[in-house]
Amino acid sequence: xxxxxxxxxxxxxxxxxxxxxxxxxxxxxxxxxxxxxxxxxxxxxxxxxxxxxxxxxxxxxxxxxxxxxxxxxxxxxxxxxxxxxxxxxxxxxxxxxxxxxxxxxxxxxxxxxxxxxxxxxxxxxxxxxxxxxxxxxxxxxxxxxxxxxxxxxxxxxxxxxxxxxxxxxxxxxxxxxxxxxxxxxxxxxxxxxxxxxxxxxxxxxxxxxxxxxxxxxxxxxxxxxxxxxxxxxxxxxxxxxxx
Amino acid sequence: xxxxxxxxxxxxxxxxxxxxxxxxxxxxxxxxxxxxxxxxxxxxxxxxxxxxxxxxxxxxxxxxxxxxxxxxxxxxxxxxxxxxxxxxxxxxxxxxxxxxxxxxxxxxxxxxxxxxxxxxxxxxxxxxxxxxxxxxxxxxxxxxxxxxxxxxxxxxxxxxxxxxxxxxxxxxxxxxxxxxxxxxxxxxxxxxxxxxxxxxxxxxxxxxxxxxxxxxxxxxxxxxxxxxxxxxxxxxxxxxxxx
Numbered sequence: 001x002x003x004x005x006x007x008x009x010x011x012x013x014x015x016x017x018x019x020x021x022x023x024x025x026x027x028x029x030x031x032x033x034x035x036x037x038x039x040x041x042x043x044x045x046x047x048x049x050x051x052x053x054x055x056x057x058x059x060x061x062x063x064x065x066x067x068x069x070x071x072x073x074x075x076x077x078x079x080x081x082x083x084x085x086x087x088x089x090x091x092x093x094x095x096x097x098x099x100x101x102x103x104x105x106x107x108x109x110x111x112x113x114x115x116x117x118x119x120x121x122x123x124x125x126x127x128x129x130x131x132x133x134x135x136x137x138x139x140x141x142x143x144x145x146x147x148x149x150x151x152x153x154x155x156x157x158x159x160x161x162x163x164x165x166x167x168x169x170x171x172x173x174x175x176x177x178x179x180x181x182x183x184x185x186x187x188x189x190x191x192x193x194x195x196x197x198x199x200x201x202x203x204x205x206x207x208x209x210x211x212x213x214x215x216x217x218x219x220x221x222x223x224x225x226x227x228x229x230x231x232x233x234x235x236x237x238x239x240x241x242x243x
Numbered sequence: 244x245x246x247x248x249x250x251x252x253x254x255x256x257x258x259x260x261x262x263x264x265x266x267x268x269x270x271x272x273x274x275x276x277x278x279x280x281x282x283x284x285x286x287x288x289x290x291x292x293x294x295x296x297x298x299x300x301x302x303x304x305x306x307x308x309x310x311x312x313x314x315x316x317x318x319x320x321x322x323x324x325x326x327x328x329x330x331x332x333x334x335x336x337x338x339x340x341x342x343x344x345x346x347x348x349x350x351x352x353x354x355x356x357x358x359x360x361x362x363x364x365x366x367x368x369x370x371x372x373x374x375x376x377x378x379x380x381x382x383x384x385x386x387x388x389x390x391x392x393x394x395x396x397x398x399x400x401x402x403x404x405x406x407x408x409x410x411x412x413x414x415x416x417x418x419x420x421x422x423x424x425x426x427x428x429x430x431x432x433x434x435x436x437x438x439x440x441x442x443x444x445x446x447x448x449x450x451x452x453x454x455x456x457x458x459x460x461x462x463x464x465x466x467x468x469x470x471x472x473x474x475x476x477x478x479x480x481x482x483x484x485x486x
Contacts, residue, residue, distance in 0.1 A: 064471035071468065075335055082325040092318055092338075099342060180433060187427045194423065197437075225314065228307035 016081045023074060023094050024151070030066040030101050031147040035140055037063065037108035038206055042136040045115035045199065046129050053119070056112035063105035070098045086223075093220035097150070100209040100216075104143060107202040107209075114195045114202075121192055131175035132196065135203045138168055142210035149217045155238050158221075161214035162234065168207035175200050259324045266317060266337050267394070273309040273344050274390040278383055280306065280351035281449055285379040288358035288442065289372050296362070299355035306348035313341045329466075336463035340393070343452040343459075347386060350445040350452075357438045357445075364435055374418035375439065378446045381411055385453035392460045398481050401464075404457035405477065411450035418443050 037056055044053035074095050077083065083091055142161050149157035176197060183193045218226050224237045280299055287296035317338050320326065326334055385404050392400035419440060426436045461469050467480045 061471075068468050068471065075331065078321060078335075079327055079331055084322050088318065088322055095335075095338070096342070099339070180437065183426070183433050184430045187430050190423060190426050190433070225311050228304075228311065 012081075016077075016083075016087075019073075019077050019081065020083075020087065020090060023070065023077065023091065026066065026070045026073070027094050027097055027101070028147060028151065030063065030070065030098065031143065031150075033059075033066065034063055034101050034105040034108060035143045035147075037105055038111070038136060038140055038143070038203075041108045041111035041115060042129075042132060042203075044112060045118065046133065048119045050116045050119045053112040053115040057109050060105055060109040063102060067098050067102040071095060074098075086220075089220050089223060093150075093216045096216045096219075097213050100212045104206050104209045107206050110202045111199050114199050118192060118195050121195070123188060123192060129196075131171070131178070132199055132203065135168060135171050135175065135200065135207075138164070138171065139203050139207040139210060142168070142207055143213070146210050146213035146217065149214060150220070153217075153221050155218050155221050158214040158217040159234060159238055162211055162226075163231065165207050165211040168204060172200055172204040172207075255324075259320075259326075259330075262316075262320050262324070263326075263330065263333060266313065266320065266334065269309065269313045269316070270337050270340055270344070271390060271394065273306065273313065273341065274386065276302075276309065277306055277344050277347040277351060278386045278390075280348055281354070281379060281383055281386070281446075284351045284354035284358060285372075285375060285446075287355060288361065289376065291362045293359045293362045296355040296358040300352050303348055303352040306345060310341050310345040314338060317341075329463075332463050332466060336393075336459045339459045339462075340456050343455045347449050347452045350449050353445045354442050357442050361435065361438050364438070366431060366435060372439075374414070374421070375442055375446065378411060378414050378418065378443065378450075381407070381414065382446050382450040382453060385411070385450055386456070389453050389456035389460065392457060393463070396460075396464050398461050398464050401457040401460040402477060402481055405454055405469075406474065408450050408454040411447060415443055415447040415450075 037059060040052060041056045044050070044056060074091050077091055078088070081087075142164050145157060145164075146161045148154070149161065179193045179197050179200070183190045212227075215225075215227050218224065218234070218237065222237055222240065224240075226234045226237055229237070280302060283295060284299045287293070287299060317334050320334055321331070324330075385407050388400060388407075389404045391397070392404065422436045422440050422443070426433045455470075458468075458470050461467065461477070461480065465480055465483065467483075469477045469480055472480070
């Protein structure tokens with residue numbers, strides 16, 4: 001009887017670990033997909049490729065399905081396994097991160113929609129989109145780094161992502177100012193510039209969500225909620241010994 | 244012994260119910276606060292009252308503290324009480340709704356910041372802000388209705404909120420078009436109009452978050468995730484008998 005019980009609880013704990021790593025894998029799959037969506041949407045803009053932009057919009061369905069599936073699985077794991085301490089924090093972090101990833105997917109979809117509007121607007125001159133390209137690379141790197149930090153339970157890497165967000169905000173402000181000047185120079189530019197302004201804004205939001213992802217990684221590893229916490233205090237949290 | 248055990252489990256279940264209703268109360272407190280923040284930010288704009296706008300920005304700290312506190316309490320309840328079925332759905336919904344409320348608070352803070360920029364910009368003519376006022380009332384009503392639906396476990400009321408969101412999107416688009424025209428007429432209007440454009444956008448986002456709140460209420464009551472679900476299918480979910 002005892003042996004049976006032990007076998008049973010070993011079996012349960014094995015299943016549980018499988019479920020936890022399944023959740024992690026699904027989150028990373030979703031993360032890879034939304035990062036690709038951002039990349040493809042920006043490429044579609046730069047190449048004036050409205051077919052590709054349309055495909056990005058359609059693929060958002062896959063992002064949404066992943067969100068619903070992971071959420072369902074996470075709630076099932078909580079109900080069935082009643083995880084405690086660090087396991088519970090892992091599941092809670094996955095639930096929070098999924099919401100941010102879904103929103104990154106939404107921003108990619110918005111960029112794709114705006115790309116189509118720009119491609120179809122004859123008044124818009126071909127442009128190099130230097131700033132868009134630059135900020136897009138920056139925020140995609142942040143998303144990737146936040147997901148890497150999640151995989152490796154690496155709070156230092158997560159903290160680096162949080163610090164990057166201020167740089168993105170500055171880049172966004174400077175690009176937005178340049179667009180405003182361009183609009184003032186010639187009102188015929190207004191409609192095209194507005195669409196680019198919304199694209200910059202969407203990319204800046206992707207940076208915000210990457211910042212959130214990093215905060216959730218720190219919560220998962222350290223058990224401390226560092227949202228709304230000044231950078232110096234976050235540093236103190238990271239210096240704390242693990243619980 | 245048996246009597247003791249019964250007393251004990253009655254005590255536990257009494258405590259648990261108290262904790263659940265405590266969570267609900269805190270969520271409603273936070274909801275009331277962010278709705279007031281939106282109202283005050285828009286009033287500050289209309290009355291060109293940068294002092295009030297500044298107070299809105301500072302009060303966002305209270306919103307953030309509520310978010311962190313409710314989240315902490317919700318995770319504690321899950322860890323300690325291991326709720327199942329509808330109780331777990333309630334706690335999960337609270338966690339999701341808190342995130343949307345915090346973002347509504349963020350939008351109010353943005354509006355307050357933009358109101359200050361507008362008040363301090365001498366080039367901006369005094370305006371009546373008809374559209375801003377109208378959309379603000381609309382989305383504040385949605386937030387209130389979603390919270391009422393939450394209190395009363397009322398999925399029909401939640402569904403009404405979801406349907407309102409399309410109307411808000413139309414109002415936003417029409418107001419944004421009017422601002423674009425105003426910018427094209429006179430480039431000197433561009434900077435002031437851009438600030439108003441961001442305010443409209445923030446209000447439209449408040450409507451999106453109210454829509455999310457309503458979706459979480461339906462999940463809480465029906466156990467079905469209706470995000471990313473066409474309206475007709477949501478109706479079918481609501482027609483289903485309760486589980």
